Amino acid sequence: MQPFTFTRATDTQSAIETAAGRTDIKFIGGGTNLVDLMKMHVETPSKLIDINPLPLRQIEWSPTGGLHIGALVRNSDLALHPDVIAHYPVLSEALLSGASPQLRNMATVGGNLLQRTRCPYFYDKAFNCNKRDPESGCAAMNGYNRSHAILGGSNKCIATHPSDMCVALVALDAIILTRGINGERSIPIASFYLEPGQTPQKENVLYPGELITDVQLPVSPFARRSHYRKVRDRTSYEFALASAAVALEMDGERIRSARVALGGVGTRPWRAYAAEKILTGAILDDHTFEVAAQAALLGASPHADNAFKIELARRTLVDTLQHLLAG
Amino acid sequence: MDHHHKRERHHKWQQDEMLPGYGTTRREFIGQITAAGAAVTIAPMLNTAPVNKEKDNGDSIEIHLQVNGVHMTIKADPRITLLDALREKLSLTGTKKGCDHGQCGACTVLADGRRINSCLSLAVLYDKAEITTVEGLAKGGALHPMQKAFIDHDAFQCGYCTPGQICSAVGLINEGYARTDEEIRESMSGNICRCGAYQHILDAIKAVQSTNR
Numbered sequence: 001m002q003p004f005t006f007t008r009a010t011d012t013q014s015a016i017e018t019a020a021g022r023t024d025i026k027f028i029g030g031g032t033n034l035v036d037l038m039k040m041h042v043e044t045p046s047k048l049i050d051i052n053p054l055p056l057r058q059i060e061w062s063p064t065g066g067l068h069i070g071a072l073v074r075n076s077d078l079a080l081h082p083d084v085i086a087h088y089p090v091l092s093e094a095l096l097s098g099a100s101p102q103l104r105n106m107a108t109v110g111g112n113l114l115q116r117t118r119c120p121y122f123y124d125k126a127f128n129c130n131k132r133d134p135e136s137g138c139a140a141m142n143g144y145n146r147s148h149a150i151l152g153g154s155n156k157c158i159a160t161h162p163s164d165m166c167v168a169l170v171a172l173d174a175i176i177l178t179r180g181i182n183g184e185r186s187i188p189i190a191s192f193y194l195e196p197g198q199t200p201q202k203e204n205v206l207y208p209g210e211l212i213t214d215v216q217l218p219v220s221p222f223a224r225r226s227h228y229r230k231v232r233d234r235t236s237y238e239f240a241l242a243s244a245a246v247a248l249e250m251d252g253e254r255i256r257s258a259r260v261a262l263g264g265v266g267t268r269p270w271r272a273y274a275a276e277k278i279l280t281g282a283i284l285d286d287h288t289f290e291v292a293a294q295a296a297l298l299g300a301s302p303h304a305d306n307a308f309k310i311e312l313a314r315r316t317l318v319d320t321l322q323h324l325l326a327g
Numbered sequence: 328m329d330h331h332h333k334r335e336r337h338h339k340w341q342q343d344e345m346l347p348g349y350g351t352t353r354r355e356f357i358g359q360i361t362a363a364g365a366a367v368t369i370a371p372m373l374n375t376a377p378v379n380k381e382k383d384n385g386d387s388i389e390i391h392l393q394v395n396g397v398h399m400t401i402k403a404d405p406r407i408t409l410l411d412a413l414r415e416k417l418s419l420t421g422t423k424k425g426c427d428h429g430q431c432g433a434c435t436v437l438a439d440g441r442r443i444n445s446c447l448s449l450a451v452l453y454d455k456a457e458i459t460t461v462e463g464l465a466k467g468g469a470l471h472p473m474q475k476a477f478i479d480h481d482a483f484q485c486g487y488c489t490p491g492q493i494c495s496a497v498g499l500i501n502e503g504y505a506r507t508d509e510e511i512r513e514s515m516s517g518n519i520c521r522c523g524a525y526q527h528i529l530d531a532i533k534a535v536q537s538t539n540r
Contacts, residue, residue, distance in 0.1 A: 006451055028452070031449055035449060048405070052452060102495065103444060105438075105441045236513050
């Protein structure tokens with residue numbers, strides 16, 4: 001690990017003033033991903049600001065409706081919160097499918113949003129990686145790319161976004177609240193993440209030193225009828241090969257509105273708009289599910305070792321929809 | 328950990344094993360290391376474990392830690408993990424370094440009663456927490472019920488993952504959610520046992536749960 005200086009934030013304003021415009025300063029919450037990357041020399045901050053003292057740990061209903069979640073809420077506390085289980089089941093299920101109880105006790109909501117890819121070539125400095133070292137090349141492209149993305153990749157990067165929580169948040173239209181020296185922003189999660197394009201090192205729309213303070217879950221007619229399904233190499237404690245988060249608002253037999261997001265297959269948490277379009281207004285039946293799942297994977301672009309993910313993701317999505325039909 | 332270190336450690340283990348093992352049954356010996364967290368008996372073989380290869384930038388900060396009910400102050404580099412602080416600064420070697428990347432669970436300790444991976448925890452972030460390691464579970468000379476259950480159910484072979492398994496299992500009990508076999512297995516999935524003692528670990532946890540009911 002590279003040496004760094006350590007300071008403790010006393011208030012949000014001074015924390016963001018210290019970090020403003022600096023790419024070499026990192027905020028640390030749980031540290032589950034950052035400390036690991038620092039051990040691997042992938043992250044080499046010169047300074048860490050401990051944001052744990054900041055008052056960002058609340059889970060409460062906001063006056064305007066919707067659930068307001070502080071960025072420092074631990075993943076386990078969010079997953080097991082009665083209001084999350086009752087009103088946003090897809091989020092609880094996604095959180096509990098990720099990592100281990102130990103890591104969920106440490107990891108924060110804000111940190112999970114900024115989790116880096118688990119591409120093994122990104123982690124291993126012996127290999128080229130455009131995300132880690134811009135313009136150095138991508139070892140995954142012609143390497144062992146079984147775990148890599150089939151949606152949203154570019155000729156520079158096909159690293160999969162690893163989070164389960166973020167897939168659920170995409171299906172729930174979550175809003176990310178941030179604070180920087182230029183003020184506060186409300187960023188819909190659908191426009192928070194960037195596809196790699198020609199600059200895979202830039203993963204989201206945050207400015208250097210901008211701090212995620214909260215996540216807001218809007219009141220939605222579809223959140224309560226929602227489900228997360230994750231498929232992976234092991235029963236537990238493994239990243240997704242494919243996952244689906246689905247939320248449906250029903251009008252009798254007919255789907256009034258739908259949200260569909262896929263994990264484990266995209267370079268960012270993947271919103272499947274084409275599938276939503278087919279589901280909206282349709283009758284809830286197996287044929288609709290098949291057509292929607294086909295549509296969700298239409299633009300998929302496989303590589304040597306991961307073509308299986310197209311069929312796996314398609315079946316995972318159908319299975320998730322069938323679960324909601326049964327429920 | 329590279330192959331060289333693995334070999335060296337294995338070699339040392341064979342040397343050291345003769346001393347505590349002589350005249351002691353395996354179960355008694357395992358009982359001792361479970362209680363003591365291996366602090367005395369197998370500490371010498373672990374001295375070869377690498378910590379940080381980089382040049383130290385000095386013990387530049389003071390970190391206050393509350394460990395097993397005792398307040399301690401260490402001077403350390405801010406890079407020090409809770410795991411390394413426990414093992415290298417406080418000589419509490421019951422907590423084990425396995426993968427050092429949060430993938431195996433050998434380093435599991437309790438922070439305010441909640442299980443965490445001490446290898447991915449910067450020690451300086453835990454100065455307000457009450458840390459409990461395997462050394463702090465026994466009270467007044469009596470094993471913690473989970474330690475006793477692990478012995479009664481033969482829930483280990485080599486014992487290296489055991490301190491982490493036991494701390495994790497205590498965390499599971501504190502949480503109070505996992506009930507069925509499937510839920511307990513899922514909830515213990517952050518602790519890898521390469522000897523494959525999973526069934527007996529499950530039995531030990533269920534035994535403690537049934538006593539608590």
